[in-house]
Every structure is written in structure tokens, then in C-alpha cells.
Amino acid sequence: MTYSGPTSETAISYSETPIWDPSTYDAQRRRLVPSIDLLYGTAGDLVRRVGAARPAVLDLGAGTGLLAAAVLAAAPTARLHLFDGAPPMLAKAQARLPESAVEAVTVADLTAALPAGPFDAVVSALAIHHLEDAGKQDLFRRVHAALRPGGLFVNVEQVDGPTPGLTRLFEDLHERHARAAGSDDDEWAAALGRMAFDRCAPLADQLDWLAQAGFTAVDSVARDGRFVVYAGWRG
């Protein structure tokens, strides 16, 4: 895969199943992700607290840069490294974000090697649930290794419930939100089609995997139904 951007880059192959249209993606997110400002704003606020004058931040599955923009709103001196497998999404992110804030762009699969870092924070939103559980656990270990001591990993994630009944409840709440926010039948059907490729896991499992990866403090910090912000700090 080739990609031309104004900053440094790495290119490797990436096979992606759900395809997002960068031209409609941002508007759809506001209808499809409940409490998006609270969730992304919370992630940004955690980055603001990492205690670095110019925090180095790696955004995994950066997409069109919605999370990166929330990070910059909370921590305007952040130096961003955008990482995603889809060049059209990254092109939109680079158009959105100030050039001076984007230090590097990597086009790669989440299963590939991460940039060496060390980073003050690694952030992600709604991307890691595309990996199988073993892939999530492997990524958490590699994120831990890419952080400096005291560094933060914060993930805005779509999770399963601890039981099938609670997972169904979360799905129902999600549809109710999307419909109330204006999603029509076509948009919701397309969202369901993409979500068929998701590999969500319960929150408790993901917090356990963070602890097993070496994170010393792990917890969820904000939530709306199936959408959760959880974080871990490297001791």
C-alpha cells in the first residue's frame, strides 16, 4: 500500500474488511456513537494529565482524526503520531489537524510493529475491536512496551456485556440512540453490516488483559452503554 503524506511514514500491507467513507464518516459518527463528546473528551483530558510539556501521543486506528482532534483540544501541545491501515482516512485526518501537531503518520495494520516511542500516551478509539482477542492481548503488550514509565494507554471502545442478555441490551440501547439521533434505515443497516465484522470483548476481560500486559493501574473512566473509555498506566 502506498501513501503520500507530508510527514514521515511507513507502508505495509493491510487487509481491511469494514470500509468507511471518509466523506460521510464524521457526520455519521455523531449519530452512531452516543455521548461522543464526553467519551472522546475524557480521553483527551487523561492525555492532558500525563505531565509532559509536549506529550508524544500515538493514535492507533486514527481514522479521520476525530480522537486526535479531541486530544489536541485538551492538550494543545501534543505531538501526534497517527497510525491506521486506511490512507483515505488518514488523508482526512491530516486535512483536519494542524500540520505542526502531526509529527508522523504510519500506514500499517495494528498487528504490525508499533513505532518505537517511547510515547507519553497511546490512544485509540473504536479500532482495536477489529482484532481477535489474541490480537488485542498482543497489541496491549506492545503498547505497554511503547510507553515510557508512567505513560498512559486510553482506549475508547465498543464492548460486549458480561452475558449475552446484557450484550443484547447494549445493542438495543445503541440502536435507540442512533435512531433518536437521526440515523435512517439505510445508515443503521450499513452500520450493522460493518459491526458484523467487529470482535468485541467484555470490559472485564480487557481490563484483565491490560493488567496481564503489565499495566499497574487499570479502570474504566467513562461509559455510555456499550461505549466505554478505559485506561491503563505503565508503572
Ligand SMILES: C[S@@+](CC[C@H](N)C(=O)[O-])C[C@H]1O[C@@H](n2cnc3c(N)ncnc32)[C@H](O)[C@@H]1O
Ligand atoms: C471506526 S474507525 C475509528 C477511527 C477514529 N479512531 C475515530 O474514533 O473516529 C476504525 C479505524 O481503524 C482502522 N483499522 C481497523 N482495523 C485496523 C487494523 N487491523 N489495522 C489498522 N487500522 C485498522 C480503520 O482503517 C479505521 O480508520
